[in-house]
Amino acid sequence: MTESKSTDLYRDTVFLPSTSFPMRGGLPKKEPEILTRWKNIGLDEAIQQKSNDRLAAGHKVFTLHDGPPYANGHLHIGHALNKIIKDVINRAHRMNGEVVRYIPGWDCHGLPIEWRIEEEYRKAGKNKDDVPVLQFRAECRNYAKNWLSTQSAEFQRLGVQAEWDNRYATMDFSSEATIVEEIGRFLLNGSLYRGLRPVMWSPVEKTALAEAEIEYHDHTSVTIFVAFPIVNDPTTDKRLEGTSAVIWTTTPWTIPANRAIAYNTEITYQVIVADTVQEDSFVNIGAKFLVAQDLAEAFCSQVGIASHSVVHSLPGKALAGAVAAHPLRGKGFDYDVPLLAGDFVTTEAGTGLVHCAPAHGEDDFYLCRDHQIGVDELVEDDGRYVSTLPLFAGIHVFKASDPVCEQLTLVREESKQTHKAFAGLVSRSSIVHSYPHSWRSRAPVIYRATPQWFIAMDDDREIRKNALSVLEGVTFVPAQIRNRLTSMVASRPDWCISRQRAWGVPIAVFVNKETREVLRDETVMKRIVDAFKVEGADAWYTSPASRFLGEKYNADDFEQVFDIVDVWFESGSTHAFVLGKDKLNFPADLYLEGSDQHRGWFQSSLLECVGTRGVAPYKAIVTNGFVMDEQGRKMSKSLGNVVAPQDVNDSMGADILRLWVMNSDTNDDLRIGKEILKQQGDLYRRLRNTLRWLLGGLDGFSDAEKVSYDDLPELEKWVLHRLTELHQVIQQAVQSHEWVGVYPTLHHFCTTDLSAFYFDIRKDALYCDDKSSLRRRAVRTVLDILHRCLCTWLAPVLCFTAEEAWMARFGEGKSVHLEDFSTMPSEWSNDALAERWVQLRAVRRIITTEIENARREGVIKSSLQAAVDLSFSEQEAEIFGQYDWAELVIVSQVDVNIIPGAASLYTTRQNQAGEGHDIPRVRVASGHKCARCWKVLDEVGQNADHPELCLRCVDVVSQ
CATH class of the missing domain: 3.90.740.10 (Valyl/Leucyl/Isoleucyl-tRNA synthetase, editing domain)
Structure with a gap:
């Protein structure tokens, strides 16, 4: 029988991997299908129900408060970066056993939207001042509503899990009522005042601007x-x-x-x-x-x-x-x-x-x-x-x-x-x-003294002093950004909160025409808030002043203020209408935004909350950097270097974008471009192939095959120890919010520890051992654990791929996103064993290097054609002599020679090529090639019924 015929004869007896999980991801097509499936199976509702059950059982609640993006235009790569990090953190906390509710939000008022509507007016030859204010505000509201819907769909396409039907928006009537209520808090506590101060002023937009609106x-x-x-x-x-x-x-x-x-x-x-x-x-x-x-x-x-x-x-x-x-x-x-x-x-x-x-x-x-x-x-x-x-x-x-x-x-x-x-x-x-x-009109601004509304930083309320005090208890990631926010708070002037525009929440207060004093009346403010709850901020424009002033005051004696409030005050107030309600923590466990928000949302939220409640609205702040192109340049249409998340979704898939985020140092400015995304695609394929190998090796696996920890070979115990180390890495990231480096570490484990080491060694046992053999069962026991761990650990980032890999094993009715991270039994952690395998792998690298040299020199064509003469000192023999080195270095034969009285040959090995006996000697193995496992052994041919097989394969085939 020729070799090819004998190989064909025994092919069906080899337990080759089988899985429905394809090598190619096809993410641009697959991801929308998974999104549709999630909707059909009610995944969001199932997640919510699991949270409710956990809450009833007393589980810890984790709340990340969403900084509201602006409802104006398609998402850019910075939006994707920020939302993906948030999603990874939320998913990780949920899979860590916590109650997580994520309420996405939008900032809907302000000059950018107003400016867009004015542009349309200018194109049509219309003058904004000729348009009734309520009509203008309605057009602004519709514009924001449309973009909010568009951005929501684009975030969901990125795989972001949130309560999308329960989102908040600053233009909701309830939100507008809360914002004006927060203004009222400053009014009633005496911190709000009107004064003449020089402020940043845009002559083009005819309004005061905040520092955060300046570039x-x-x-x-x-x-x-x-x-x-x-x-x-x-x-x-x-x-x-x-x-x-x-x-x-x-x-x-x-x-x-x-x-x-x-x-x-x-x-x-x-x-x-x-x-x-x-x-x-x-x-x-x-x-x-x-x-x-x-x-x-x-x-x-x-x-x-x-x-x-x-x-x-x-x-x-x-x-x-x-x-x-x-x-x-x-x-x-x-x-x-x-x-x-x-x-x-x-x-x-x-x-x-x-x-x-x-x-x-x-x-x-x-x-x-x-x-x-x-x-x-x-x-x-x-x-x-x-x-x-x-x-x-x-x-x-x-x-x-x-x-x-x-x-x-x-x-x-x-x-x-x-x-x-x-x-x-x-x-x-x-x-x-x-x-x-x-930053909106791109036009230069001036300092101009005008009567504006301010919140005092250093009056009796001592907002600045208290803000700096509460910041001492806030965790900053990275730690060095603490100085950025504290220095800004320490040096900022009184907060100018008034804007001379139309689209927003009015500073709904009254000023006595004679005394010029602002009216501070709790009853009046309550009437205003109640009206806004039902009718929104438009009530300020449609109602006579007497509706709010009541019978106690003569409306003719008061000026009704129509300046709108700074949008940073609005977004800084979002804690008041999101947190502390419906199982959401107050203060939030985490605020996470770009580094520009130290002068924006981080600061406005802090000052607003300290001024009204005396505490910070967050326990921790995480800051991400900006996204640059591959050359480190700012993205701009003129340079043609803009990378749109929608384009990446359509060409490569959202999981590639998510992997790019979590493989980057998000604490610093990031870079993205075609080559960088191509590299991420390569990294993704390695992770996908790891999952595919696991699924192929687990074909038909059942709990009956499982081997107890005590009966596992040492190599499998080493794998489980590595899982405990990775589990600690994940846990540390969950607790500290510091995720930089976590997924590169996981990728290294998959490619170096698994694919290039463990899988390579155990391929023979998995494919060729008898199904009932302890070694093969041990391998599949560990593959089962690896599959569960890797799917859940990857799920926060590769949310689509991990789901696909989970369904490929457990069926369409299951979702990895309803699973928790696996627990790690304490017995799996074995530092002594881990250290021994560090030494083993060091010796193995020396041997495999010599095997590769022999292959390059033409001595052998593949490692299974090799035999190795391996020398150990007596001390090394005690450590390494018990192992099957032929299995570890994937050759057919290893002859171990113990050198009495020799010093350590490997642990302190020097390069003595051609001189000492510590260099492994690689030669052609004697015997014949087994037609089933391809090992070259002297025993091949000893069985008359199967002369082409080694004795191990004869036993398997016979059964």
Whole structure:
């Protein structure tokens, strides 16, 4: 009989693997089918019922509160990243035996949606101001509703498990009522007030903006040095006489609003005189200027003073009481400009003297306020100067640099001709610098003082102090991000919560027209909240003020406020209408968002909750990074490097995207692109093949085959020990929320410990041993455990593939997502055994390296054609001599030789190739190849009935 014929003869006696689980995932087609199946079998309801049962049994409750994405446009890769991490964490806690309810949410109010509706108006030639406010709000609501539905479907396509039919949205009537109730809490406790403050203002959008709504881009600004003639010299020796204080600014348009100049008492200043000037300089010889000593040389260079003399040096404190004239004095700006001490003045740039326009800068505002200097509101909502402003009425501030410089030039020439102290424009240039822009309109913003509604950070409620205190008890992942949030809270000003828009929850309060005091009445606020519960925030626009004020107050005496509340206040209030209800913990166990939310949702939620309840709304914060392209660049349509999650779903499958997330360092910025996704596809295939191998090896497995732990061979016990180690890794991640590295560790186990080691060794026993043999039964016992562990451990990430692998074994009526993580008996953990197998594998690597060398050199074609001469010292023989090395290194024969008196040959092995007897010797095995198991053995041919088989295979075939 030829070899091929004999092989064919015994093929059916080999227990080859069989499974319905295909090698190729076909995820883009398979995943939607699984989603449909989940809906058909009522998986979400079954999960909910299991949670109810656990709650009744007293199981621990875990609550991750969902930070609401904005209902505007399709999901981007950052949405997918964040939601997948949340889903993995929720699933893991649920499979760890906890009660988990995940309520997804949406942020639905605010400027981005309003801006979209306005864009449609502009295309149609309509003016938003001509549209009734209720009609406009209805269009905004419909827009948000449509995108909420779209995003919900897209999240579900990613495999995210949540109570989608029980989602929350800030535009729900109940939510709007709760938001206004939260505003009322600040109103009634005294923290809410209306004040005039400079805030970030978008002239394009005509509203105040929060810091979280600002992004920074390069911007070219005109820069000018301006001279303010000193008119009141407080020094006894008249050191400032005839001198001009010089400021430098990147915002020439703020010069009309100047009311003071700031200096620092710790800086030394000089009065310098221009001795010679460059040809193109605006400065005349003999002009005297006051500047900081450390900046004098740089100043002279920038304004074209070729040489100068120092007339006086004087400490900053000597400037107390000095007064300058506004450079446009005589042109409608006839007021004094006092020099005031300010700690914020530095010598990093400019002149060491800072121009203060209290309407357009925070430091400026507070310094002038402390000196009882009023604030002039000179800029309209759209960024144009007010009609009453001399010289510049109606000019837009972003077009004001030339007109302002022209007037300052006229002043300069006049001062030269009259031989007065130098006044006006000293020099003009430009600078490219990082400048704040609205992240919605992408247009530059300004600081503008307007009457706004604020929540005080440092009043009697001490919100800032209490917020910093409660943060000490919050866990941060990664730990170093703690400083980011605490520093932001420590330095933030009072919270400006008002916006001058239409789509949102109004700051539903009343102001007494005569006293300008806000009405703080609990009964009035309750009427407002009750109306919002039934009619939503539209009730504020449809109802007369008397409905809320009642008979106690005359509606004519009050102003009804129609500013809407900052959307960050809304999202920061979501804890109030989600947590602490329906089995959801308050505070939440976890908030998880991107790193930008330290100035956004993490902070607004903290301040809102501390201000109303005195506690943080979360016990832990996890931060994920941003997603960049493969070159580390920000994604943009212009670069063509945008990776849309919908495209990945359609081309590769959501499980590939989920695997990418959990194989990445999500604490830092992540990268994604075609090559990276291709790599994830390769990793996925290895995991899938591991599951397929397990399923193939378990074909027909029943509990009757199981072998007790005590009867397992040592190799199987080692596998179970490794499972206990992986179980600890999973448990640590569940408890700490630190998942970085967990699934790469699991992947390494599958590829290195299983596929390249355990599976390779046990393939022979699984395929060729008798079905009743202890060794084969032990292998299948462990494969059963491996399948259950790997399916449940992979289920939080590969939610579709793990389900498919579970169904392939247990049938369509079962779901892995109703299972728990396997428990690990304490006897499985065996450190001594594990250490021994570390040594065994080290020896094995040495042997297999020599086998591979022999194969490359043509001595053998496959490892089963090899025989190995293996030498051990006496000490090593005690450790390693008991093992079947032919089985461990997958050769046909191993002859062990013990060298008496030899030192350790492997544990301290040196490279002595060709010299010592510690190098395994690989040769061609003697005997014949078994037609069934392919081992080359001398015993093949000893059985007359089956001369092509080894004795082991003869026994199996005979039965």
